[in-house]
Structures are given as C-alpha cells and as structure tokens.
Amino acid sequence: MMAIFRKIAEEVPCTVEVSHRFESLHAHVRFNNGAVVYPGDEVLVHGAPILAAYGELIIEDRQATITRASWLERQWTRATGDFGFMELCEFSFSDEVTL
Amino acid sequence: MNATPKGLDADYAELAAAQPQDTQAMATETTLLNPRFYTTDFDEMDRVDVTPVRKEWDALLAEMKADPNKGHFKKTVDWTEWDANWDGMEPKLKREFIDFLVSSCTAEFSGCVLYKEMKRRGSNPDICELFSYMSRDEARHAGFINDALREAGVAVNLGFLTKAKKYTYFRPKFIYYATYLSEKIGYARYITIYRHLEANPDQRFHPIFKWFREWCNDEFRHGEAFALLMRTDPKLTNSFANKLWIRFFLTAVYSTMFVRDHQRPEFHKALGVDIEWYDQEVFRKTSTIARQVFPLEIDIDHKRWLPNLRRMRDAFGQMDAGKRKGGIGGWFSHKLGVVKAASAFVALYTIPVIKRDPPKDVRLEPIY
Numbered sequence: 001m002m003a004i005f006r007k008i009a010e011e012v013p014c015t016v017e018v019s020h021r022f023e024s025l026h027a028h029v030r031f032n033n034g035a036v037v038y039p040g041d042e043v044l045v046h047g048a049p050i051l052a053a054y055g056e057l058i059i060e061d062r063q064a065t066i067t068r069a070s071w072l073e074r075q076w077t078r079a080t081g082d083f084g085f086m087e088l089c090e091f092s093f094s095d096e097v098t099l
Numbered sequence: 100m101n102a103t104p105k106g107l108d109a110d111y112a113e114l115a116a117a118q119p120q121d122t123q124a125m126a127t128e129t130t131l132l133n134p135r136f137y138t139t140d141f142d143e144m145d146r147v148d149v150t151p152v153r154k155e156w157d158a159l160l161a162e163m164k165a166d167p168n169k170g171h172f173k174k175t176v177d178w179t180e181w182d183a184n185w186d187g188m189e190p191k192l193k194r195e196f197i198d199f200l201v202s203s204c205t206a207e208f209s210g211c212v213l214y215k216e217m218k219r220r221g222s223n224p225d226i227c228e229l230f231s232y233m234s235r236d237e238a239r240h241a242g243f244i245n246d247a248l249r250e251a252g253v254a255v256n257l258g259f260l261t262k263a264k265k266y267t268y269f270r271p272k273f274i275y276y277a278t279y280l281s282e283k284i285g286y287a288r289y290i291t292i293y294r295h296l297e298a299n300p301d302q303r304f305h306p307i308f309k310w311f312r313e314w315c316n317d318e319f320r321h322g323e324a325f326a327l328l329m330r331t332d333p334k335l336t337n338s339f340a341n342k343l344w345i346r347f348f349l350t351a352v353y354s355t356m357f358v359r360d361h362q363r364p365e366f367h368k369a370l371g372v373d374i375e376w377y378d379q380e381v382f383r384k385t386s387t388i389a390r391q392v393f394p395l396e397i398d399i400d401h402k403r404w405l406p407n408l409r410r411m412r413d414a415f416g417q418m419d420a421g422k423r424k425g426g427i428g429g430w431f432s433h434k435l436g437v438v439k440a441a442s443a444f445v446a447l448y449t450i451p452v453i454k455r456d457p458p459k460d461v462r463l464e465p466i467y
Contacts, residue, residue, distance in 0.1 A: 024238040024239055028215055037138055039268035049260075082269055
C-alpha cells in the first residue's frame, strides 16, 4: 500500500554483476525474487563496495533494500525525471565547469 | 530549465573524483562512475508494435545481430605504435582530454545501464532484442574507452552499486527523442573529428581517434532503431505538444554541447578544430540526418542562434565562477548566471523552426 508521505522498505535478495574488462565495462543489479522498482524508489545493495580490478568479472549474491518512494515522491520523479536525459550524451556535464 | 540536469536532481550522474580505495589499482587517480538508474512505463514499451516498419526493422536487427563491429575494438599496431605518450602530453591538454574520455565513458556506460534495464523489464521480443544489442555495444565502447583511461593512469571505480541509488523516470517517448538525438549527434561528432584528422593526421594526438569511424556506425545504427520506433506511432512526432518537445530536446542538446565543448579549449586546439565551426558542423549533420523522422529543424543559421549560444556559454561561466567564489556575492552572481542562461535558452527556443516533411522511407546509411 502506498502512503502519501511515508516510505516503506523491503529486503530483497539480488545478484550483482560487475565487469571491468577490456571487452565490456558494465555493472548491473538483478532482483532475484522478481521485485520491481518504480520511479523514485531507492535501492541499496548491502555489503562492502564491489571493486572489480581490471580484467575481472564479479558476480555475487547480495541483499538489497528497496525503499519505496512515497506517493508524492513518485509523482515528482515522474514529472521531473525526464530532464536527466542529458547524461546519455557524450558531452554531458561532469562536476566541473572550468577544467 | 535548460540543458543541465544539475539542480533538477541532486542525484544526477556525476563523475566525482574519489580518493583511490582500491589497493589493486595501479592508477594514480580514481574516477567513480555514477550513472543513473532508470524506470519507464514498461507496459507502454511492451505495447509497441513494429508491424508498420517490420521490413526495415528486421533488416536493422539482423545487421545488429551480425555485429559488424565485433572485431573492431581491438588494440592493433595503430594503437601500440603511438609514438607520443601520456607523460609527454601538455598538462592542460591531458586534463581536458581525460575529461573528454571520462564523459564519453559515462555516456556509454549510462546507455548500457538504461538499455539493459529496458531489455530486462520488457516482454516485447522485438524491443528486448534491440536493447540487448545496444547494451552490448555500449558496454564494449565503455570498455574500450576505459582501457585508454587506464593507460593514462585513471582507474574507473564501479563501486557505485553499493551506494543508495534512486531510480529516476523517463517517459518512453522521451527515451526515443533523447536517445535518438544522443546517438545521432554522437555519430556526427565522431565522424566530424575523424574526417578532420584524416585530412590533418599530424593533429591526431592519440590513437583512439582512428577508431571513431567504425565506432560511430554503432551510434548511427542505434539512432536508426529509434527512428523506426518513432515511426510506429505518428503522434510521437506530429502532435502539437510533441513537436514542442522535439524542439526542446534539440535546443537543449545543441546548447549543452556548445557550452561543454567550450570548456575544453586546449583539447580542440590540439585537434586543430575551431569549436564554433566544429559545433555548427555537427549541428548541421545531425539536423540533416534527423530529417528522416523529425518534422522540424532548428535554424542554426538564424541571426539569433550563435549570439545566444555564446550568451549561454558565458552565463554558465558566471554560474561556475559564482559558485567557486562562495559567500553572498558568489550566490548572487551564480543566480544571475542562472537567469542569464534561462533567458538565452528562451531566446534560442523561440527561434522560428524550419518545417520538414519526413520521407516515406525512414532508413538512412552513414554517409559522412
């Protein structure tokens, strides 16, 4: 049940895959119980940072907490999330303007 | 308001320079990749029906499946024989070039995360197949750039997974507009640099530029897929509101590119490229390509175009200077910059557009 302001957290098992290899640089999280993430939800994968050294592929089972967004937050994310699209461009902003 | 996601969402994908934490890393510097995570309306994506463009769709997907660039991203003698080196690079140029590589890597990586998510959550086989190929390409590109960064002594840290990540939201149609544009403009940027360096090989200060031609064909193909997707529903490009959105995306993407490129003067100087010339050239190519699907084009030769892009660039400079200065004076200076940037954006957005009539056949080949 969704609350207007309240947030609800749930624990889910997940599999993380981090590839730090020449042929592929990627990192993904999959929820093993089929949990679905909605706009504004927050996901925290527990445990130590997964630091794949160069050439390494790490696949690990972990626990994650999904903190469900409140109704209000979900609406806000739906309304404003689109503006983050710029990061898909190769010239998107990094932290510093003057290099 | 304008192009930058900054301020709209504190969680925007940044590349925060982090202290090295990984003892295995040989690198002297660590860059934390911090992409966004996305959701969209997956039910809507599942309802997409490519029947109206089935023939072109199948041909394109077959091309992607054949993976023509599979053997391209290998370091050949062209790479290993690079006689210059990172240590010999002028420090300012090195800094800007690394920034260029890092933001390229982030864009590829973000694309990979987005496409993978689409593939995983969708149930429409056409869409899932497309996104699996695109995710593969982006991860491969990111790996290639990452290797160049590694040689420069910059290690990419993928530890972001264990940090709290908020999932943001893209409407499907915005995914189409934004990714279509980012793929096509990516193509135009890479091929323009490639052709320029082909004519001026002495300015090729790093071997990675030699890979840009085949590389950008991946971007081109990805763009083609989105062009076809937009063709499945005429409303996506023809309704009044959507035309305004297309105009918004074009203005935002073009002006961001202009601002960002001007932040890398040494990089462009080393390439022997005049930034305004280069940007206009990229806009021209992108706009020409986009006639395949967009019913309008930004008038980049309009007398208000370049002057307002320059105002936008200066406003961003002021915003940044204000932030660095801090205090009340800095705060006001920053806010004034925001107002100036917004007014420049409005001036750009309201330039009358050129109407176009997209052709019946949507598919294009990379010809530049």
